Amino acid sequence: MSVIHVGHSEIVRFADERVNLKRDDAKVFRDQINRLRDRLEQHLSEHPDFALKKMFLSGSLAKGTALKLINDGDVAVYVSSGDAPSDTQQLIPWLAQRLRQAFPNIKPGQVVENPSTLTVSFIETGLRVDVVPVLYSGDPNWKGYIVSKHTGEKVLTSIPMHIDFTRRRKAANEIHFAQVVRLMKFWVRNQRLENPEFRFKSFMIELLVAHLADRGLLQLDDYPEALAQIFAHIAKDSFKSTIAFGDHYDPKLCAETSHPIRIWDPINHQNNTASRYTDAQRKTIIEFALDAGDAIDSALHATTKADTLRYWRKVLGSTFDA
Ligand SMILES: Nc1ncnc2c1ncn2[C@@H]1O[C@H](COP(=O)(O)OP(=O)(O)OP(=O)(O)O)[C@@H](O)[C@H]1O
Ligand SMILES: [Mg+2]
Incomplete structure (x- = not known):
């Protein structure tokens, strides 16, 4: 993969200036x-x-x-x-x-x-x-x-147990867990500027990133890679997997439900934080994740800086620069 023009350190700098x-x-x-x-x-x-x-x-x-x-x-x-x-x-x-x-x-x-x-x-x-x-x-x-x-x-x-849940994920991946969550939230914010109907709640993003990080599925210290991995996961899994955590209950206890997306509250195994998301909204998230994943892939293979920036701007918005 080519990261001559935009790599981890460029994303770090942009995040410091514009995201955080x-x-x-x-x-x-x-x-x-x-x-x-x-x-x-x-x-x-x-x-x-x-x-x-x-x-x-x-x-x-x-x-x-x-x-x-x-x-x-x-x-x-x-x-x-x-x-x-x-x-x-x-x-x-x-x-x-x-x-x-x-x-x-x-x-x-x-x-x-x-x-x-x-x-x-x-x-x-x-x-x-x-x-x-x-x-x-x-x-x-x-x-x-x-x-x-x-x-x-x-x-x-x-609420304090939620904060503690996040604190533990931050301690396991200092700096990077919170940064990747922020970059994902920033992606959502940018998509919403053009598509106000697009929904992907911050709490769901945080729990999704925690789920993948807990399983060692993310290279969190390489932001382009971590973002690509999250988008690839969404596209491939399409929210078929149930997300639940063993911090405070046995995930097997989570209720059977027909909700299209199941991301369970780490504190209450009967509270699906995604219960209001329709199947159409699930499909839209997948579609947007596919586009973002393709854009990052194209950015990493682009040969000119102008092309690389153009692709990254599809993910991180028109203010992205490197
Ligand atoms: N469906 C839910 N069930 C239980 N608690 C929730 C739910 N949604 C939100 N919360 C609580 O509210 C808090 C704030 O959630 P929210 O999605 O607004 O995220 P945020 O981290 O404040 O992000 P943002 O920066 O977008 O405001 C969560 O940390 C959680 O404690
Ligand atoms: Mg909030």
């Missing part, structure tokens, strides 16, 4: 959310019966997999399930009211109520925080019921 959220920016966002968490703890120490019990940074900011053009942070607020309304339609206004009690500095205009989350916007940093309520009744591993954004269904899981 800079450490300093991540810190500004994390600090902002940590201040909220501290304020909630203060409020709780003064009002021990307050219904909001804990706040966790979740999602890519917590896992170190955020992209540079991040527009939202994820926060999970643990609410004591005995106090919260069981009807999800009432849950969000109820949560908004409790947040106003704990955070009097947050102005009403900063909070938008969505069907099953709240969005809090901070003008100073431009950060939008998606606040997801978790119905909690004291589990020591912070397992609780999150309300699905899309269906309103309650799903048992644990």
Whole structure:
């Protein structure tokens, strides 16, 4: 394979410049959310019966997999399930009211109520925080019921255990695991610019990369190779294999299901993170992965730098340069 024009080190440089959220920016966002968490703890120490019990940074900011053009942070607020309304339609206004009690500095205009989350916007940093309520009744591993954004269904899981799951994969492949996840997410983002209907959820990508890395199927320290291997796997396997992890349960326990894609939550063997994906969406992911795999292959065999860049731009977008 020819990597004269674009090889691992060129992808590393591009990722540093264009793909990854800079450490300093991540810190500004994390600090902002940590201040909220501290304020909630203060409020709780003064009002021990307050219904909001804990706040966790979740999602890519917590896992170190955020992209540079991040527009939202994820926060999970643990609410004591005995106090919260069981009807999800009432849950969000109820949560908004409790947040106003704990955070009097947050102005009403900063909070938008969505069907099953709240969005809090901070003008100073431009950060939008998606606040997801978790119905909690004291589990020591912070397992609780999150309300699905899309269906309103309650799903048992644990945000801190997800973060720990990712942390273990990062420790097994320092730098590279998170970088390959970010590059894959960046690929999705670029495809979506032209094809807004294309869907491939970040959490599913992370679990897919973890599944392949756990099995030693990825050469994670060579990014062109690792990306080519992931795309080749998607094209060949076409999501026929079930993805499940033995960290917290025996994968054999995963429910039988007719869902076209099965990528099970590492915490709950009854929660398929891909349950909403249709067969048409599965086929589209395969088609896009085939194109990306072909483009990388062509890039690696191209004889001129102009051709090499042209092929890489199909994968990593028009801003790709080397
Ligand atoms: N279907 C699901 N079941 C259980 N937990 C989920 C599910 N989807 C998301 N989560 C939780 O929400 C977190 C954020 O998921 P999301 O797909 O937004 O990824 P992300 O890492 O925040 O990526 P992005 O940078 O795109 O926001 C996950 O780490 C996980 O804890
Ligand atoms: Mg997120």
